[in-house]
Structures are given as structure tokens and as C-alpha cells.
Amino acid sequence: xxxKLFYEKTxxxxxxxxxxxxxxxxxxxxxxxxxTGNGEIFRKRPEKxxxxxxxxxxxxxxxxxQKKNVIKFPTTxxxxxxxxxxxxxxxxxxxxPANILETYKNGDELxxxxxxDLGYEKLSKKSKTGDHKKSIPYKYCNSIYSSAxxxxxxxxxxxxxxxxxxxxxxSPIYLSYELPxxxxxxxxxxxxxxxxxxxxxxxxxxxxxxxxxxxxxxxKKSGDEAKYKAIKKMKELVDDIKQFDNxxxxxxxxxxxxxxxxxxxxxxxGTKNSGNAKRNAFVKYIKNICKI
Numbered sequence: 001x002x003x004k005l006f007y008e009k010t011x012x013x014x015x016x017x018x019x020x021x022x023x024x025x026x027x028x029x030x031x032x033x034x035x036t037g038n039g040e041i042f043r044k045r046p047e048k049x050x051x052x053x054x055x056x057x058x059x060x061x062x063x064x065x066q067k068k069n070v071i072k073f074p075t076t077x078x079x080x081x082x083x084x085x086x087x088x089x090x091x092x093x094x095x096x097p098a099n100i101l102e103t104y105k106n107g108d109e110l111x112x113x114x115x116x117d118l119g120y121e122k123l124s125k126k127s128k129t130g131d132h133k134k135s136i137p138y139k140y141c142n143s144i145y146s147s148a149x150x151x152x153x154x155x156x157x158x159x160x161x162x163x164x165x166x167x168x169x170x171s172p173i174y175l176s177y178e179l180p181x182x183x184x185x186x187x188x189x190x191x192x193x194x195x196x197x198x199x200x201x202x203x204x205x206x207x208x209x210x211x212x213x214x215x216x217x218x219x220k221k222s223g224d225e226a227k228y229k230a231i232k233k234m235k236e237l238v239d240d241i242k243q244f245d246n247x248x249x250x251x252x253x254x255x256x257x258x259x260x261x262x263x264x265x266x267x268x269x270g271t272k273n274s275g276n277a278k279r280n281a282f283v284k285y286i287k288n289i290c291k292i
Contacts, residue, residue, distance in 0.1 A: 001290055003240040007248075009289050013282060014260050023265045030267055031259060032252040048157040054095040057147045058088070060190040061182060062140055064205075070136040084118075091117055097148035107142035114141050143181040150178050164191060164198070169231060172201065176224070184227040192251055202254035204230035207261040207279060214283045215292060 018028045045052045062071035074081035074088060091114055093099035104110040115137055132138055154160045164171040172187035179187075185204050192201040202208060204227040213221035217233050220226035234250045241248040259265065261279035286292070 001292060003237070004244055006286065006290050007241045007245065009286060010256060010260070010282075013285065014256055017260060017263055018265065021263060021265050021268070023268050027268060031255050031265075032247070032249075050097055050151045050154065050157060050160070051095045053157055053160060054092070054097055054100075054144075054147055054151055056190060056193075057151075057179070058092060058095065058144055060186055060193075061143045061147070061179075063189055064183075064186055067136050067140065071140055087117055092144060097151045100145065100148040101152070104145065107138075107145035110145050111138050111141035139181045143179060146178075146180050161194070161197075164194075169201075169235065172231065173224075173228065184224055184231075188227075188231065192254075202231060202234045202250045204228075204234075205258075207258050208234070208254060210276070211257050211261065211279060211283065214280075215287070 015025050015028065018025070045055055059073050059075075062068050062073050072084065074085035089095070091110075093103055100110070104113070151160065154163070164174075167174050171191060172184045175187035175190070176182050176184045182190075188201045189203045189205075191198045192203065209218070209221045209226055209230055212218045212230055212233055213226075217237075218226060218229045220229070231250075234253060238248050238250050238253055241253070260282050263278055264271070
């Protein structure tokens with residue numbers, strides 16, 4: 001594949017879609033750099049502490065599929081979210097890992113407090129099997145409890161960051177096995193939003209996996225093996241593209257593909273779209289242009 005042609009046409013395609021959504025090329029650049037703090041929700045807690053790492057994990061743990069719609073982690077300044085923010089903080093002991101383990105004997109105790117205070121009792125019983133332990137709130141709370149225990153292996157925020165940096169591209173796999181219910185995709189999501197030092201981690205979500213699969217760049221589109229191969233392939237593409245675009249990172253390429261696939265320009269009051277039609281249209285276009 002002619003990587004220069006591939007990138008030029010991919011970027012041109014995104015610029016055109018952005019213009020159609022009233023986003024000019026200058027504003028488009030804002031999507032390509034991780035913002036330390038990922039918006040207002042993290043800017044409120046900028047300190048580099050274990051507490052704030054747990055806060056970030058609590059956010060990212062629910063940041064996939066139906067989890068986000070069920071857990072509804074507070075992310076805005078609305079009166080509703082401010083109330084929920086206070087409740088979440090109280091239940092999770094202001095995200096203090098040591099305090100959580102002192103307050104609750106296990107994840108079950110945390111779950112019972114969570115569903116009681118936030119009104120999840122009925123929802124927690126509505127898993128497909130009727131087993132509350134397979135419900136989203138139960139899995140979420142046990143993940144938070146395990147995350148608190150995991151963080152207490154470290155003395156400080158900087159020690160956690162050093163550990164992740166030492167593992168390089170294997171750090172998402174490390175986190176996915178250390179933290180139940182997290183998975184490689186969410187691990188990448190968490191790591192790449194920490195700061196610019198981690199901008200070489202894409203999030204191998206459905207759009208990225210199916211995009212790479214449809215172009216024949218990976219041979220599977222689901223499972224941990226596919227996610228790991230997607231991370232490696234994205235890094236290879238980035239290294240090739242850097243020959244003529246020094247600003248390229250895995251984070252930037254991830255965003256380009258994701259924005260094309262969704263046309264959701266969230267920084268500019270865009271509307272979220274679902275389905276595969278937009279990604280499929282692009283894949284058909286780029287295959288034709290690049291003779292894939």
C-alpha cells in the first residue's frame with residue numbers, strides 16, 4: 001500500500017467531513033492532542049496522586065458499550081451531575097484507595113452501598129441470567145475495588161507512571177490482566193489520556209478494529225489478539241506516516257479514523273452517530289483510491 005497516498009487521502013476525507021459539520025481545519029487540530037485531564041471532569045482534579053488515578057479509572061471503567069449509559073459517571077456541571085458527583089465521591093471514599101479497602105471488606109460490600117445510595121437495586125437484578133453478579137453495577141464496583149487494591153502496590157502516582165512506561169506497548173495488556181472488567185481497549189483509553197507521554201496508544205475499539213480488518217491490515221476483528229495486533233499495526237502505520245508528517249502519533253491516527261467513522265465532532269457540539277455506514281463508505285473510497 002502506498003502509505004503516503006493513503007494518509008493524504010484519509011486526511012483530506014476527514015477535513016471535508018469536518019467542514020460539512022461546520023468544523024474548520026484549524027479547529028480540527030484540537031482533536032489530535034490528548035488534553036491532560038480530558039476536559040472539565042479531570043481539570044477539577046489535576047493533582048498527580050493515587051486518588052486521582054483511581055478517579056480516572058472509575059471514569060474509564062464505565063467508558064464502553066452500555067456501561068456508560070447504566071453507570072452514568074458524572075461528567076458535567078449540571079445540577080444533576082453535581083449531586084451524583086458528590087454521591088460517587090462519598091461512596092468511593094473520595095477515591096482514596098486505602099480508605100476504600102478499610103471501609104469495605106470486599107467488592108460486594110461496595111456494590112451494596114453503591115446500588116442503595118444511587119438507586120440501582122432493580123437494575124442490578126436485571127442481568128440476562130438473573131444473577132446480580134453479572135450485572136453492570138456489580139462488575140463496575142468490583143472493578144473499582146480491585147483498582148484500589150492494585151494502586152496500593154505503588155507508593156505514588158509517579159511510580160505507577162514509571163511502571164507503565166517501562167512496559168511500553170505491553171502496558172495495556174498488563175492493566176487488562178491486573179484490573180477485572182477493564183480489558184485492553186479500556187486500558188488503552190485510560191493510558192492514552194494520562195498525558196502526552198502516552199500519545200502512542202490508540203484505543204482499539206470497534207471502529208479501529210473493523211477499519212483495520214476491512215482494509216486487510218489485521219486478520220481478526222475481535223478478541224484480545226486482534227486488539228494487540230491493532231495496537232502494533234497502528235504503531236507501524238504511524239512510523240511510516242512520520243516520514244512525511246512529523247506530528248503523527250497513534251493518538252492522532254486513532255482520532256482521524258474514529259472521527260471519520262462516527263463524524264462525531266464532540267468539541268463542537270456535534271451529534272453522536274451510530275452504525276457502520278460512515279466507516280464502510282470511507283473504506284470503500286480508500287480501497288478504490290489506493291487500489292487495495
